[in-house]
Structures are given as C-alpha cells and as structure tokens.
Amino acid sequence: MKLHPVLLPLLLATAGFLAGCGKPSESTATPAGAAASPPGGRGAIGVSLLTLDNPFFKVIGDTITAEGRQRGYDAVVVSGDKDVAKQGNQIKDFIVKKVSAIVLSPCDSKSIIPVIQEANAAGIPVFTVDIPCNEPGVKIVTQVATDNYGGGREAGAAMIEALGPSGGKIGILHFKQAESCQLRVKGFREVIDAHNASGKPRIEIVTELESGGAKDQGYKAAEDALQAHPDLRGLFAINDPAALGARAALEKAGKTQVLIVGFDGQPEGRQAIKDGKIYADPIQFPDKMGVQIVDAIVRHSKGETLPPQMLIPTRLYRRADGAADPELR
Numbered sequence: 526m527k528l529h530p531v532l533l534p535l536l537l538a539t540a541g542f543l544a545g546c547g548k549p550s551e552s553t554a555t556p557a558g559a560a561a562s563p564p565g566g567r568g569a570i571g572v573s574l575l576t577l578d579n580p581f582f583k584v585i586g587d588t589i590t591a592e593g594r595q596r597g598y599d600a601v602v603v604s605g606d607k608d609v610a611k612q613g614n615q616i617k618d619f620i621v622k623k624v625s626a627i628v629l630s631p632c633d634s635k636s637i638i639p640v641i642q643e644a645n646a647a648g649i650p651v652f653t654v655d656i657p658c659n660e661p662g663v664k665i666v667t668q669v670a671t672d673n674y675g676g677g678r679e680a681g682a683a684m685i686e687a688l689g690p691s692g693g694k695i696g697i698l699h700f701k702q703a704e705s706c707q708l709r710v711k712g713f714r715e716v717i718d719a720h721n722a723s724g725k726p727r728i729e730i731v732t733e734l735e736s737g738g739a740k741d742q743g744y745k746a747a748e749d750a751l752q753a754h755p756d757l758r759g760l761f762a763i764n765d766p767a768a769l770g771a772r773a774a775l776e777k778a779g780k781t782q783v784l785i786v787g788f789d790g791q792p793e794g795r796q797a798i799k800d801g802k803i804y805a806d807p808i809q810f811p812d813k814m815g816v817q818i819v820d821a822i823v824r825h826s827k828g829e830t831l832p833p834q835m836l837i838p839t840r841l842y843r844r845a846d847g848a849a850d851p852e853l854r
Contacts, residue, residue: 567597568626570822571619573612575630575656575703577604579738579766580791581811582630585654588815589628596823598625607702607737609633613640620647626822630656634704638663650825654818655811656705657834666825668834669818673705676807676839677712680786683805683841684713684759685720685728687784692726693758696750698736698743698767706738706763709788713761731757736767743770751778759784765794765806772802790842792852799847807839 570593574582586602593600601624605612609632619627620643627644630653631637641663644651650666657668684695697713700706714730721727731754734746743762747770750757760783762768768787775783781802787794790808797803814837821831847853 566599567823567826569599569601569622569624570626570628570819571616571622571624572600572602572628573605573615573619573630574602574654575605575632576607577602578606579764580793581764581789581809582655584811585630585815585818588812589819592816592819596819598819598822605629605632607632609636612637616640616644620644620649623647624649625826626650626652628652628654628818628822630654631658631704633702634658634660641665650822652818652821654814656703659704665833667821667831669814669821670705670834670836671809671814672836672838673708674712675836676788676809677709677714678716679712679807679839679841680709680761680788680805681713681716681720683786683807683843684717684761684784687786687804688728688759690726692728694729694731694754694756695759695761696732696734696747696754696757697730698746698750698760698762698771699733700736700738700763700767703738709763710761728759736762736770738764738767740766740770740773743767744774745770747771747774748778751775751780751783757783759786761785762787765789765791765797765803768803768806769793769797772797795842795847795850796853798842798844799850799853801844805841805843808842809839810837813837 572586572589574586577583590600590602603615612632627649638660641651645664652666653668655670658665697710699710717728732750734749736743736746760771762771765787768785771785775781785803787803787806790806794806
C-alpha cells in the first residue's frame, strides 16, 4: 500500500514514541530497590562513618566518593552521628538498596554486630575503615586503618619528650566506645609504663576521662582533670577535637603550661602545633585510607583474597614540622 507523503513521517514518529514507552531492555533496566550506579559502573558503595562533624571522617568520605567515581562506583556517604541505632538503620537501607559493598566505621563495634550479620546474610561484602569490628560472628573482608596502636606508642614517646627529665602527673582524654581509641591508649600506656619501669623520673597517669572525641566534651574533661589535679603537667587527647577543647579549657584556667599531645593531624590541630598550643600529634592520613578502601573493594570484586587488616603508619608531627608546613598560615 502506498502512503501519502505527509502521513509517512507522522506514522514513523508515532512508532518511535510507542517504542520509547515500552519496557526497557534487560541491560538498561534498574531492578526495584537496587542502588543506582554511574554509566558503565560497578554499582554503589554504601558508606556509614562515625561522624561527619569530625573533618577526619569527612576526608575519608570525600576521598571514597572521588576514588570510587574514578574506579566506576557511586558512593553514598552518611554520618552515623555516634549513634549505633542510627547507623544500624543506615546499613539496613544499604542492604535494601543492594549496594555492591558496605564500608563503615562502627559507632560501637559490639552493638553493630547484628546488622553486619544481616549484610553478611545478604551476600554484601563489608569493609571497615579507621574503627575495626574484631568481634566473633561477623565477616569483615578487611579493615583499613591507621596503625592506632603504633600511633599511641608515638604519642607516649612525645609525652616523655615534652615533660623532660622531671616527669609529673598526666591525664588521658579518651573515647572508649571506639576500638581505634582503645588501641591508641593501650600503646600510650605501654610506653609510659616502660618509661617508669626504667627508673627514670616517674610519669603518673592520675586520671582517664571521657572526651567523646569532641571539642565540647574535651573542654569539660580537661576542666575536671584540672580541678581534681591542679598540679597536672600533661594531657594525652585521643584526637584533635578533644585536644583543641582541652587547650581552650587550659587557656581559660590560666594553665597553658600543661602540655598536650593529640592525635590526628587535622589542619586545625597542625596549626595549633605550629602555634605552640599542642606539643605534638601522631598524624594520620585519611586520604590514603579512602583510596585504599576503594582499592580493596575493587580487588575483592575480582576474587582476590585480602589480609584481615591493612594498617597505615602514623608520623609524629612537632612544632618544627608546622613551621615547614606550606598548608599552614
């Protein structure tokens, strides 16, 4: 049948419209509940970090996002806000969305066990970053972290160096619910104990207080430590926010002679070291951690067997390092 020249383009356009409204082909359809992924990508990485209020974790999240994009993954990064129930719901959401991998820094390594087991049962590989979950009954592909124990030992050596030959009383500002901080304090205490066993002037740990790893709680903990021990000579804070909060409390009390050793090496912490407000930090490399966790996900997806943990050493950062640091003012 011969069609009128005017009708032919209309019929072709109608056919094209109907084809476009049809069911997508199997290669382009996204199953209900599945996570979106970039074109030609590997899928999505669900990332739940302890808190995004701490710049350290924000660097990890931003690096995972950037590195994941380069390696074909879309990353969904959320903050657990130090709330294990909230983090559990985030992981459940990742499971529903059928992400390709889950990365988390546990808000509480013990309480998070059941939801990790749910991810294990769903066949989604779980990786931990910075804070481990070394608990029985869960399967973690690998842990990428700072060598927190080694960093704690570096902090102990820095405190001995800071106090000099006279020793004295010191306190610890802890964050006990994080296993990474438990390792830091363990390493720190071992070095101080070894120093005391050597017969040198004694360094006495007279108090260990909860800092929450935050400025406000670090401030309050330092206030309490000073009130209980007016002759305090030093404080070891398990991260930069706690150290900076402690420094503010010391300044208010007129006790700036009390020496602080922190941990992290965030820009604000490094600036405080350069300015003489913190004595030293074992510094971490959160950008390296983000790159390495994405690399671990890619290697696992190819069938490689990974070691149970991959540790990144710290480096002790003193005032001379701050003076030579081009990133600081």
